[in-house]
Amino acid sequence: MRRSLTIRGVPDFSRFVREVGLPPTKRIRLLATVLLGLLVLLGASDDSARVDRLGHQMMCVCGCNQILLECNHVGCTYSTRMRNELTTAVDQGDSDNTILQSFIRDYGTIVLAVPTNTGFNRLAWIMPYLALVIGITLVVFIVWAWRKRPLSIHAGVPVSVRGETLDRFREQARKETDL
Amino acid sequence: MAELGSFVLLLALALSGYSFLAGFFALAKSRPSSEQLGETARRAGIASFGAVLMAAVLLITAAFRNDFSIAYIFHHSNRDLPLPYKFATLWSGQEGSLVFWSLLLSGYGLVLRLRHKTDARLFAHASVVIAAVQVFFLLLLNFAAHPFAIMQGTLPADGNGLNPLLQYAEMVIHPPMLYLGYVGFTVPFAFALGALAMKYPGEKWIHITRRWTMVTWGFLTCGVFLGAHWAYNVLGWGGYWGWDPVENASLMPWLTGTAFLHSVMMQEKRGMLKTWNMWLVFSTFWLAILGTFLTRSGIISSVHAFAQSSIGDWFAWFLTISLGTFTFFFIKNRSHLRSEHKLESLISRESSFLFNNLLFVLACFTVLWGTWFPKISEWVQDTKVTVGAPFYNKVTIPVALLLLLLTAVGPLLAWRRTSLESLRRNFLWPSLGALLVGTAMVIFGVRPWKDLSYFYALIAAMLAALVALTVISEFVRGGRVIARHTGQGLLPSILHLWHRNTRRYGGYVVHFGVALVFIGILGTPFNREAEKEMTFGDTIAIGPYTLLCRSYTQEENANYSTELAIIQVFKGNPQIDTLYPESRFYPTSQQQQHIPAIRSTLKEDLYVVYEGQNPDTGRPIIKAHLNPLVSWIWIGLVVMVFGTVLALLPNAAQVRAAVPARLEAVPVGVGD
Numbered sequence: 092m093r094r095s096l097t098i099r100g101v102p103d104f105s106r107f108v109r110e111v112g113l114p115p116t117k118r119i120r121l122l123a124t125v126l127l128g129l130l131v132l133l134g135a136s137d138d139s140a141r142v143d144r145l146g147h148q149m150m151c152v153c154g155c156n157q158i159l160l161e162c163n164h165v166g167c168t169y170s171t172r173m174r175n176e177l178t179t180a181v182d183q184g185d186s187d188n189t190i191l192q193s194f195i196r197d198y199g200t201i202v203l204a205v206p207t208n209t210g211f212n213r214l215a216w217i218m219p220y221l222a223l224v225i226g227i228t229l230v231v232f233i234v235w236a237w238r239k240r241p242l243s244i245h246a247g248v249p250v251s252v253r254g255e256t257l258d259r260f261r262e263q264a265r266k267e268t269d270l
Numbered sequence: 271m272a273e274l275g276s277f278v279l280l281l282a283l284a285l286s287g288y289s290f291l292a293g294f295f296a297l298a299k300s301r302p303s304s305e306q307l308g309e310t311a312r313r314a315g316i317a318s319f320g321a322v323l324m325a326a327v328l329l330i331t332a333a334f335r336n337d338f339s340i341a342y343i344f345h346h347s348n349r350d351l352p353l354p355y356k357f358a359t360l361w362s363g364q365e366g367s368l369v370f371w372s373l374l375l376s377g378y379g380l381v382l383r384l385r386h387k388t389d390a391r392l393f394a395h396a397s398v399v400i401a402a403v404q405v406f407f408l409l410l411l412n413f414a415a416h417p418f419a420i421m422q423g424t425l426p427a428d429g430n431g432l433n434p435l436l437q438y439a440e441m442v443i444h445p446p447m448l449y450l451g452y453v454g455f456t457v458p459f460a461f462a463l464g465a466l467a468m469k470y471p472g473e474k475w476i477h478i479t480r481r482w483t484m485v486t487w488g489f490l491t492c493g494v495f496l497g498a499h500w501a502y503n504v505l506g507w508g509g510y511w512g513w514d515p516v517e518n519a520s521l522m523p524w525l526t527g528t529a530f531l532h533s534v535m536m537q538e539k540r541g542m543l544k545t546w547n548m549w550l551v552f553s554t555f556w557l558a559i560l561g562t563f564l565t566r567s568g569i570i571s572s573v574h575a576f577a578q579s580s581i582g583d584w585f586a587w588f589l590t591i592s593l594g595t596f597t598f599f600f601i602k603n604r605s606h607l608r609s610e611h612k613l614e615s616l617i618s619r620e621s622s623f624l625f626n627n628l629l630f631v632l633a634c635f636t637v638l639w640g641t642w643f644p645k646i647s648e649w650v651q652d653t654k655v656t657v658g659a660p661f662y663n664k665v666t667i668p669v670a671l672l673l674l675l676l677t678a679v680g681p682l683l684a685w686r687r688t689s690l691e692s693l694r695r696n697f698l699w700p701s702l703g704a705l706l707v708g709t710a711m712v713i714f715g716v717r718p719w720k721d722l723s724y725f726y727a728l729i730a731a732m733l734a735a736l737v738a739l740t741v742i743s744e745f746v747r748g749g750r751v752i753a754r755h756t757g758q759g760l761l762p763s764i765l766h767l768w769h770r771n772t773r774r775y776g777g778y779v780v781h782f783g784v785a786l787v788f789i790g791i792l793g794t795p796f797n798r799e800a801e802k803e804m805t806f807g808d809t810i811a812i813g814p815y816t817l818l819c820r821s822y823t824q825e826e827n828a829n830y831s832t833e834l835a836i837i838q839v840f841k842g843n844p845q846i847d848t849l850y851p852e853s854r855f856y857p858t859s860q861q862q863q864h865i866p867a868i869r870s871t872l873k874e875d876l877y878v879v880y881e882g883q884n885p886d887t888g889r890p891i892i893k894a895h896l897n898p899l900v901s902w903i904w905i906g907l908v909v910m911v912f913g914t915v916l917a918l919l920p921n922a923a924q925v926r927a928a929v930p931a932r933l934e935a936v937p938v939g940v941g942d
Contacts, residue, residue, distance in 0.1 A: 204659065
């Protein structure tokens with residue numbers, strides 16, 4: 092005995108097909124049409140996501156310094172054309188790399204919103220992190236050096252302090268414990 | 271009027287030049303007559319303010335009188351320009367903004383010179399430094415960017431008008447705030463260089479400049495944020511910060527200035543970081559000038575390219591000379607800057623300031639590096655590259671989050687050493703609160719594992735909560751101690767607490783404002799947008815809103831014509847608002863501009879732009895953005911400014927005296 096497997100909350104499509112009495116070949120055709128439709132829809136959604144992602148990796152080259160999909164200059168001679176080119180390339184099924192390379196070929200490397208992670212451009216990415224590492228090393232070294240620095244007055248040695256020196260120590264104590 | 275303007279500018283240059291030279295020789299030579307010579311230098315400096323003020327008044331008057339014989343007025347004003355913008359003409363173009371810069375500098379110099387009795391010799395040194403900077407700007411005004419240059423040939427009937435992007439109420443406030451900040455940092459720099467040159471003993475120069483620095487920082491903060499608010503309300507791309515080189519130019523001195531505000535406390539309290547503070551205050555001044563260089567030279571392409579000119583070379587020379595002068599005095603007198611104390615523990619206020627400064631300076635370096643990298647790439651590999659927002663977001667966000675963590679942790683650490691017990695006591699409840707916020711965000715649908723930006727948003731929310739809760743807990747804990755000893759209620763006790771140390775508790779309020787700003791920024795990854803060609807009756811849905819295009823209408827104004835879209839906003843069934851995004855056309859300058867309509871709530875901004883007609887179909891295009899939490903950025907700014915004002919107010923000595931003696935020994939926190 093065959094039993095249809097259903098998941099709670101999901102309509103049992105095969106049962107619907109059986110109940111409307113479609114022959115098996117038509118059932119398969121209908122199922123294939125539905126699946127194809129779903130694929131097209133998913134593909135469309137994927138394409139628009141790709142356009143959005145790639146459009147945010149590129150700049151409008153009109154000089155406005157804005158991301159391609161954010162350029163809203165009135166009468167901008169570049170952004171509309173570039174967006175159309177991007178949409179066409181994505182619709183054609185070109186890969187991300189092919190699309191970016193074709194834009195670089197047409198508009199130069201300035202079309203990319205960030206420097207590539209190759210050759211000299213890699214330096215753009217490395218430097219901030221290198222500076223962080225150097226900075227942390229420097230701070231740790233300073234802390235280490237300061238902690239090693241000998242105290243000017245050694246604990247346990249009785250020192251007679253009076254007059255201006257005492258006032259200075261009082262002022263220091265006041266500052267360090269100031270609320 | 272142009273002749274008089276030219277004359278007063280020359281007079282101002284002569285007076286400032288005299289103030290610099292006479293002041294310099296009076297300090298260099300120890301003769302009996304030096305004192306009188308120094309006094310004449312001081313008075314010449316004061317008089318130079320009058321001359322520059324006169325030049326500024328003449329330029330504004332020329333704008334009000336539509337005197338298009340002056341080239342500057344012709345290029346930046348027109349007859350129909352509304353009066354407030356005619357006033358703003360002063361800082362709308364290069365020459366005028368240099369007059370304005372010079373006016374502010376001479377104004378700061380005036381106050382400094384009038385208060386010279388505080389410490390005559392130190393003030394005389396600072397006055398010479400300010401006079402030197404003033405001479406540079408007046409040389410520019412007289413010989414490179416003359417604001418009273420005359421139009422050649424037939425007098426034009428009307429002017430070119432002000433750039434439409436600048437015809438917005440905030441542009442009357444934003445540049446003055448920014449300039450007050452930029453120019454203001456000349457004062458602490460002047461005192462620092464003066465103190466270094468004369469080997470000034472002690473930390474008195476820090477005390478003298480403390481309020482200057484805070485006021486200046488407050489102005490710069492307002493300037494930076496008002497610039498962001500202007501971009502959000504006028505540029506119509508739905509964002510408030512685009513990492514444009516000129517935006518970066520304003521951010522860099524703010525970052526080093528903020529680092530200085532913190533590290534200066536190390537010098538005040540513990541006599542440490544003296545060399546660092548010198549370089550930090552110099553860097554802030556230098557970066558403010560560098561910002562002007564970037565704007566004016568055109569060396570780096572920017573959306574603010576309207577300000578480009580040939581005076582970049584002058585700024586390059588000035589930057590080189592000022593760096594050389596400061597380095598010379600530093601090398602000569604660096605032995606004077608030895609630290610008086612040592613660091614005793616890694617878990618202490620001192621080390622938190624060290625890391626705080628490291629992160630601020632690192633953030634500044636990153637912005638500087640990103641701003642200059644296109645130029646460096648051009649020099650090295652002869653290829654232009656772009657360093658856009660994705661680069662800065664990727665590199666600076668982790669640094670900003672670490673800074674937010676230190677904002678929460680640092681103020682609760684004690685000077686010299688903090689015990690683990692104290693850490694546990696101070697952070698237990700705020701940390702639990704922050705965890706609760708994080709958990710709630712995940713429950714309500716934030717999935718940090720799906721996208722890095724969501725992860726950052728989650729961490730930012732938790733850290734902002736931590737900052738806010740630690741600030742609140744500090745006020746409440748301190749207030750409770752005072753309430754216990756005085757019998758007052760909690761609120762008067764908190765006021766009492768603030769009165770006892772305005773700088774510390776004002777600073778906490780600023781930190782609270784910073785937390786609010788971060789809350790505003792963390793909404794960015796959740797922004798949504800939709801665009802549609804819309805004619806009458808068409809709808810577009812975005813988030814919980816449905817926008818219905820009701821109609822389009824046109825209006826004629828004296829200065830521009832405008833086309834408005836009338837968009838009804840529905841949330842569910844009921845209509846909740848009507849928005850009027852505009853597309854303006856300025857006939858004088860032949861420029862078009864979109865003015866978005868924004869429906870702002872604490873939860874989100876509905877931001878609607880009328881983008882004009884599609885050239886192919888002729889149908890109007892409406893673009894809608896849904897930007898969560900943006901209002902909190904502006905609320906955070908207000909709180910930051912409020913905190914700065916609180917920190918500037920003097921401590922109430924009378925309140926302190928009225929408190930019972932035993933209260934003075936009660937530990938209420940760990941010092942500022």
